[in-house]
Amino acid sequence: DAKTTQPPSMDCAEGRAANLPCNHSTISGNEYVYWYRQIHSQGPQYIIHGLKNNETNEMASLIITEDRKSSTLILPHATLRDTAVYYCIVRVYGNNRLAFGKGNQVVVIP
């Protein structure tokens, strides 16, 4: 699977939209972009995934660039409970190994 690059950490203001970037310049055509997050002392939580179209669910929106080399996870109204490590993962269906990396420590500030 292609590797991803995320900032190691970022702060976001409570109540504002949080835009979390991810680069995956070597992504191939059959690889999906997945986002998970991990709140302290808990297991990772699935957020969203997509192939090339933008996706939205009750938790977040995923914006994938047209060339698919980068994506942005958007938390529309960040709350203090969104403070977590966010992982951007690229995966092809059939590969059962999620490659998590170190993720992006996001801190929501009041």
Place this chain on the structure above:
Amino acid sequence: DTGVSQDPRHKITKRGQNVTFRCDPISEHNRLYWYRQTLGQGPEFLTYFQNEAQLEKSRLLSDRFSAERPKGSFSTLEIQRTEQGDSAMYLCASSVGDHYGYTFGSGTRLTVV
């Protein structure tokens, strides 16, 4: 609670002892995964089951590690002759099919002293 359950939540053991962890996945999920996470790192894949068959194993899963899923429901992960380097969070996850996200449990934190 219909999530993934792991037991125990915490385990402290002396070096050289054997330990066993249990994972109860979501009942309709046929796929089960074990991951290991050390401090400051993301989770690393250990092994994968589809129903009762263990289909993939990482090279991280040395011969001291064994995992089973005897009836395609719960799974156990055993570590024999524990070493201090085995200290980590052991995470279990389950999923239905290949096209969905995984549901993780809260993990078992192992400390080897």
